[in-house]
Amino acid sequence: MSVEDIIGSALLKERIGIDDVVALLSAKGAEAEAVKEAARNTRDRMFGDRTFVYGFVYFSTYCRNDCAFCYYRKTNSLRRYRKSADEIVALSGSLKDAGINLVDLTMGEDPVMCADGHRTMRDVVRRVKEEVDIAVMASPGAMDETSFKPMSEAGADWFACYQETYNRDLFSKLRLEQDFDRRLSQKTWAREAGMLTEDGMMVGLGETVRDRADSILRMGALGCEQIRAMTFVPQEGTPMSGTSASTSDDELMSIAVMRLLFPDRLIPASLDVEGIAGLRTRLDAGANVITSIVPPKMNLAGVAQHELDIDNGHRSVHHVLEMLDAMGKRAATCGEYNESVSKMKSKVRIGD
Numbered sequence: 446m447s448v449e450d451i452i453g454s455a456l457l458k459e460r461i462g463i464d465d466v467v468a469l470l471s472a473k474g475a476e477a478e479a480v481k482e483a484a485r486n487t488r489d490r491m492f493g494d495r496t497f498v499y500g501f502v503y504f505s506t507y508c509r510n511d512c513a514f515c516y517y518r519k520t521n522s523l524r525r526y527r528k529s530a531d532e533i534v535a536l537s538g539s540l541k542d543a544g545i546n547l548v549d550l551t552m553g554e555d556p557v558m559c560a561d562g563h564r565t566m567r568d569v570v571r572r573v574k575e576e577v578d579i580a581v582m583a584s585p586g587a588m589d590e591t592s593f594k595p596m597s598e599a600g601a602d603w604f605a606c607y608q609e610t611y612n613r614d615l616f617s618k619l620r621l622e623q624d625f626d627r628r629l630s631q632k633t634w635a636r637e638a639g640m641l642t643e644d645g646m647m648v649g650l651g652e653t654v655r656d657r658a659d660s661i662l663r664m665g666a667l668g669c670e671q672i673r674a675m676t677f678v679p680q681e682g683t684p685m686s687g688t689s690a691s692t693s694d695d696e697l698m699s700i701a702v703m704r705l706l707f708p709d710r711l712i713p714a715s716l717d718v719e720g721i722a723g724l725r726t727r728l729d730a731g732a733n734v735i736t737s738i739v740p741p742k743m744n745l746a747g748v749a750q751h752e753l754d755i756d757n758g759h760r761s762v763h764h765v766l767e768m769l770d771a772m773g774k775r776a777a778t779c780g781e782y783n784e785s786v787s788k789m790k791s792k793v794r795i796g797d
């Protein structure tokens with residue numbers, strides 16, 4: 446089938462096989478633009494002019510793992526920080542006041558926060574929920590199965606855990622000494638506990654186009670309400686620091702294809718890869734959520750780009766809202782966002 450025919454099939458909700466997904470991801474020039482245009486129109490049909498905006502609070506950069514691609518791997522020598530619960534609540538409150546819909550509470554697998562079934566992290570989630578009253582995404586890395594129900598009861602609306610790739614060999618080279626199936630189960634356990642889930646893949650880590658197609662189909666089939674693609678950025682001090690940096694082209698095609706295949710999912714445009722400069726291209730590819738908004742001057746880091754556009758304020762809520770306005774879009778109100786969350790939650794299977 447031609448790219449045009451595959452787009453037509455996707456719009457008619459016909460089943461798209463992996464060969465067709467590879468063809469969409471491989472489209473170039475005018476065909477690539479047609480894929481993005483169809484994705485953009487699909488996003489607008491599903492979500493109108495509303496864009497969801499997420500704040501990012503990377504509250505602990507300590508980690509017990511040694512992922513080959515990550516700046517915060519335990520063997521990289523760097524100055525780390527862990528924010529107090531009071532600081533996290535205050536940061537979340539200021540994000541909400543500025544117009545953010547959700548606060549993403551992210552950490553490395555910090556042994557202090559993970560101890561005793563993630564009790565300290567859970568206490569932070571509970572306090573943010575009670576004192577700030579905002580939607581919360583918990584991004585603590587991988588947890589034991591028994592920790593999910595308490596995390597949900599503490600108030601986490603979402604649980605995010607990125608597989609990065611569904612190619613098991615590649616996974617073993619990236620997430621060193623971590624179990625593929627345990628990480629995959631995170632999404633299932635979170636759903637069984639009543640939370641919405643986010644999965645993600647990284648682009649430019651040595652995967653093939655077919656690997657990317659497979660990851661997209663698998664993330665979608667898993668039922669995650671939010672799915673993402675992010676370009677790998679080589680990090681200093683890691684075994685992959687010498688890897689050539691990719692352009693964002695493959696990420697943009699992945700965003701567009703995810704939108705065409707899974708029209709109702711939330712798909713982020715992350716500021717963590719190219720900062721504010723990459724916002725328009727990601728929204729033009731069909732994204733409907735802006736993630737990684739970080740308040741300036743708070744000594745907070747990003748993940749893929751640990752400093753990019755943070756202290757100059759370009760990743761602040763104010764700056765992002767101005768950009769949205771210039772693009773004819775608007776940030777959703779918290780009421781609109783919470784309504785979407787409630788609808789999605791009503792469809793999540795609750796475990797016993």
Ligand code: SF4
Nearest residue numbers: 508510512515518553
């Ligand atoms: S990707 Fe996450 S789990 Fe892996 S080293 Fe980095 S912070 Fe730790």
